[in-house]
Amino acid sequence: MRGAVIHGPRDVRFEERADPKIEKPTDAVIRISATCVCGSDLWPYRGANPIDQPTPIGHEYCGIVEEVGSAVRSVKPGQFVIGSFFASDNTCPHCRAGYQTSCLHRELVVGAQAPRLRVPLADGTLVATREVPPDELVPSLLTLSDVMGTGWFAARAANVRPGATVAVVGDGAVGLLGVLSAKQLGAERIIAMSRHSPRQKLASEFGATDIVTERGDEGVARVKELTKGVGADAVLECVGTQEAMQQAIPHGVQLEGQGLFFAHVRLHGGPAPVRSYLPELIDLAWNRKIDPGKVFDLVLPLSQVAEGYRAMDERRAIKALLRP
Amino acid sequence: MRGAVIHGPRDVRFEERADPKIEKPTDAVIRISATCVCGSDLWPYRGANPIDQPTPIGHEYCGIVEEVGSAVRSVKPGQFVIGSFFASDNTCPHCRAGYQTSCLHRELVVGAQAPRLRVPLADGTLVATREVPPDELVPSLLTLSDVMGTGWFAARAANVRPGATVAVVGDGAVGLLGVLSAKQLGAERIIAMSRHSPRQKLASEFGATDIVTERGDEGVARVKELTKGVGADAVLECVGTQEAMQQAIPHGVQLEGQGLFFAHVRLHGGPAPVRSYLPELIDLAWNRKIDPGKVFDLVLPLSQVAEGYRAMDERRAIKALLRP
Numbered sequence: 001m002r003g004a005v006i007h008g009p010r011d012v013r014f015e016e017r018a019d020p021k022i023e024k025p026t027d028a029v030i031r032i033s034a035t036c037v038c039g040s041d042l043w044p045y046r047g048a049n050p051i052d053q054p055t056p057i058g059h060e061y062c063g064i065v066e067e068v069g070s071a072v073r074s075v076k077p078g079q080f081v082i083g084s085f086f087a088s089d090n091t092c093p094h095c096r097a098g099y100q101t102s103c104l105h106r107e108l109v110v111g112a113q114a115p116r117l118r119v120p121l122a123d124g125t126l127v128a129t130r131e132v133p134p135d136e137l138v139p140s141l142l143t144l145s146d147v148m149g150t151g152w153f154a155a156r157a158a159n160v161r162p163g164a165t166v167a168v169v170g171d172g173a174v175g176l177l178g179v180l181s182a183k184q185l186g187a188e189r190i191i192a193m194s195r196h197s198p199r200q201k202l203a204s205e206f207g208a209t210d211i212v213t214e215r216g217d218e219g220v221a222r223v224k225e226l227t228k229g230v231g232a233d234a235v236l237e238c239v240g241t242q243e244a245m246q247q248a249i250p251h252g253v254q255l256e257g258q259g260l261f262f263a264h265v266r267l268h269g270g271p272a273p274v275r276s277y278l279p280e281l282i283d284l285a286w287n288r289k290i291d292p293g294k295v296f297d298l299v300l301p302l303s304q305v306a307e308g309y310r311a312m313d314e315r316r317a318i319k320a321l322l323r324p
Numbered sequence: 325m326r327g328a329v330i331h332g333p334r335d336v337r338f339e340e341r342a343d344p345k346i347e348k349p350t351d352a353v354i355r356i357s358a359t360c361v362c363g364s365d366l367w368p369y370r371g372a373n374p375i376d377q378p379t380p381i382g383h384e385y386c387g388i389v390e391e392v393g394s395a396v397r398s399v400k401p402g403q404f405v406i407g408s409f410f411a412s413d414n415t416c417p418h419c420r421a422g423y424q425t426s427c428l429h430r431e432l433v434v435g436a437q438a439p440r441l442r443v444p445l446a447d448g449t450l451v452a453t454r455e456v457p458p459d460e461l462v463p464s465l466l467t468l469s470d471v472m473g474t475g476w477f478a479a480r481a482a483n484v485r486p487g488a489t490v491a492v493v494g495d496g497a498v499g500l501l502g503v504l505s506a507k508q509l510g511a512e513r514i515i516a517m518s519r520h521s522p523r524q525k526l527a528s529e530f531g532a533t534d535i536v537t538e539r540g541d542e543g544v545a546r547v548k549e550l551t552k553g554v555g556a557d558a559v560l561e562c563v564g565t566q567e568a569m570q571q572a573i574p575h576g577v578q579l580e581g582q583g584l585f586f587a588h589v590r591l592h593g594g595p596a597p598v599r600s601y602l603p604e605l606i607d608l609a610w611n612r613k614i615d616p617g618k619v620f621d622l623v624l625p626l627s628q629v630a631e632g633y634r635a636m637d638e639r640r641a642i643k644a645l646l647r648p
Contacts, residue, residue, distance in 0.1 A: 093554045099588050104554075157590070230417045230428075264423050264594035266481070270585050 003114025004305040006057045009047035010313070012306045017056055017111070020118035025071035028122035030063040030081060034142045035112045036296065037308045037320045038085075039172055045309050058113030059085035060145040062138065065126075072122045079128040082282065083119055084274035085109055085146045090124030100124075100275035113305055115324040127278040129286065139293030139321055140285040143177065147319065148281060148292040149274030151177030151238065155185050157268035158234035162186030165230075167223050168208070170238035171199040173295040173319040176206055178236040180292055183207025184284070187234075191226060193219055199318060202294060237269070296321040327438025328629040330381045333371035334637070336630045341380055341435070344442035349395035352446035354387040354405060358466045359436045360620065361632045361644045362409075363496055369633050382437030383409040384469040386462065389450075396446045403452040406606065407443055408598035409433055409470045414448030424448075424599035437629055439648040451602040453610065463617030463645055464609040467501065471643065472605060472616040473598030475501030475562065479509055481592035482558035486510030489554075491547050492532070494562035495523040497619040497643040500530055502560040504616055507531025508608070511558075515550060517543055523642060526618060561593070620645040 003017045020029050035058050043049045044057075062082040065075050075081055088095055088103035095103050107120045119125055133141060140148075151174050160166055166182040168175050171194035182190050183206060192208035193215070194200045200211050214222045224231055284290045298317035300308050301324075308320030327341045344353050359382050367373045368381075386406040389399050399405055412419055412427035419427050431444045443449055457465060464472075475498050484490055490506040492499050495518035506514050507530060516532035517539070518524045524535050538546045548555055608614045622641035624632050625648075632644030 097557055102586075102588050233421055261594050262426075264426050264592075264597075266590070266592035268588075268590035268592075270588035273588075 001115050002303070003111060004057050004302075005054050006044055006051055007054045008051055010045060010309075012045065012057065012309050014303050014305050017114065020111070020114075020116050022067055022069045023118065024120065025069040026121050026123065027069045028065055028072055028075060028081075028119045028126060029067045030061070030117050030119060030126075031066050032061055032112065032115055032117055032324050033063040033080070034138050035114075035302070035322050035324070036060050036142060036147075037113070037305075037312055037322070038146055039174065039312075041309070042313055045313060056111030056114065058111060059109045060142060060147065061109070061112040061117055061119075062142045062145060063117070064132070065128075066116065068122060074123045075126050075128050080132045080141075081126040081128050082141055082144050082278060083109065083125040083127070084149070084278070086271060086275075087120040087125040088275055089121050090275060095124070095275075098273055098276045099270075100273045101271035102273075113302065113322060115302065125275065127275075127282060129282060133286070137285065137293075139296050140291055141282065141293075142321065143292040143295065144274070144278060144281045144285065146272070146274060147173045147295065148177045148180075148290075149277050150174050150272040151179075151236075151292075152181045152277050152281065153272035153274075154178045154236040154238055154269075155181035155234070158236050159266060160185045160187050160234045163188045164233040165189040165191070165227055166234045166236065167191045167193065167212075167232040168203075168236045168238060169193050170236075171196060171203060172238065175236070175238035176202050176295055176318070177292050178238045179203050179208050180206040180290060182234070182236070184290060189227075191223055191232065196315075198297070202318070205294065295319045299323065325439050326627070327435060328381050328626075329378050330368055330375055331378045332375055334369060334633075336369065336381065336633050338627050338629050341438065344435070344438075344440050346391055346393045347442065348444065349393040350445050350447065351393045352389055352396055352399060352405075352443045352450060353391045354385070354441050354443060354450075355390050356385055356387040356436065356439055356441055356648050357404070358386060358462050359438075359626070359646050359648070360384050360466060360471075361437070361629075361636055361646070362470055363498065363636075365633070366637055369637060380435030380438065382435060383433045384466060384471065385433070385436040385441055386466045386469060387441070388456070389452075390440065392446060398447045399450050399452050404456045404465075405450040405452050406465055406468050406602060407433065407449040407451065408473065408602070410595060410599075411444040411449040412599055413445050414599060419448070419599075422597055422600045423594075424597045425595035426597075437626065437646060439626070449599065451599075451606060453606060457610070461609065461617075463620050464615055465606065465617075466645065467616040467619065468598070468602060468605045468609065470596070470598060471497045471619065472501045472504075472614075473601050474498050474596040475503075475560075475616075476505045476601050476605065477596035477598075478502045478560040478562055478593075479505035479558070482560050483590060484509045484511050484558045487512045488557040489513040489515070489551055490558045490560065491515045491517065491536075491556040492527075492560045492562060493517050494560075495520060495527060496562065499560070499562035500526050500619055500642070501616050502562045503527050503532050504530040504614060506558070506560070508614055513551075515547055515556065520639075522621070526642070529618065619643045623647065
């Protein structure tokens, strides 16, 4: 089969790759219905992560089960399934605590930008929909594999509650779906920090009540002003670029102890435990309560995967959906 | 009247002070039934906080309302009341969010180690019990003014849930009541980190299932071992000495960004919103579901307040209760 392979910075090729097959009895192989380019795929694409050798890429996926290993019990060929970017057994103590992305046996899913994909720990990782969805629902279901689950985690981690005032930092796909998540969780006021007109528009469609274009200290001052000096109850930090991460790593994140203490700040983050949210979010998407698929403003055949990366790198697209 | 006044490091005197009186229409004056020495009172006592001039001290209190200002509606003379160490209006957005210790109009209560005390913002700050409690209940009710509410906040902030495994760092009164709080919130396993025999005993009485005497990296290794490599679901950091705070302030708290992210850490703290917990905790103490008053292992007449400080400073006592 042909799939996406990253060879180096700004060098993603659609080329021949080995066909995935069952390697362990707990594996499944699925036929991809749709996949997409993640903001985190841009890290190696932009040279922020080293690439030692040509590597299959992509970790957001949904599709039809083709084959399962002998130990797989909960999904079967013909079912439409969605899974997290981290495979998890869904039974270890971390999984039971709702943090499947910290599963003691977690495995990163790789190579999803392809027609077919091997998914490890299929029983713990994949969730089947009640039937094969109509085509128009596929983009929304695809987002549940990572980007929507990540925005949802941001809102849950920030303890967004009915009536809350929420500020969302970052107007990428995660930030926009953070807005949608905050709305869904009952936030009354949602301040989206964005200076790109199409993203502002989508933020408003998703439930943003205010748009702040200022950044840094000016942005903080504007949020303070909008909230009569009180500030937001919850802030979703949805930037997470490699640059920001890199900046944070060598020095450690500087937090001034006493200031943090007296501000009653709550800080929580990490790789979103998408698996934990799948049943609830599938239900919401299936019943058209949420339409996260709107973040895809570019749809391409999988063979044009390189253009998907370019468009996102150059910020011509919020997020690119790829159809095998 | 005579009350406690701190003059300098290790110099607390029981001496003549001005009688408290109603200064604002929202004030109340109460007759103290019992007060005590807080771990944070030891900060200025040990010279870690500067003392510019002789200053009345103490902020944990309960007692009988003697007089209220003209605007006070919710408490009246003769009632037994408990209040937080921070007075709060209980109506501002931060109060409504459950963070009364971040009240826009908060005022520190000072001078509680005395027979009588002025409490600002009485309507928002004080909670009356249904009737005047029997004497044996007073110590437990007194703890709700700060130390028990602080342990409770630690457990709530750490998201202790039924079945959880909890580690409690620090075996002072807050740490011990953090153990009690974790137990009350349904924790299944509570690992108390303590190397003092009387404190270990009280930790066990309060619900600790394991005692770890190792500190630092060895302590972490022991907790990992006890939990089969999984670690605790929640860690209550109940040290908070001025030394530790001081150490944290000039450099900022160093947190390694990516490590924190992938560890799914949740960090939350601050001055405990004790006011928010008063109704629930009064109910629990009143019905003998909890007995936090056990942390008082030294009871003195108020006139011997200086000995209370000495005993706690020298770690001869966990916490000293003072009776006017």
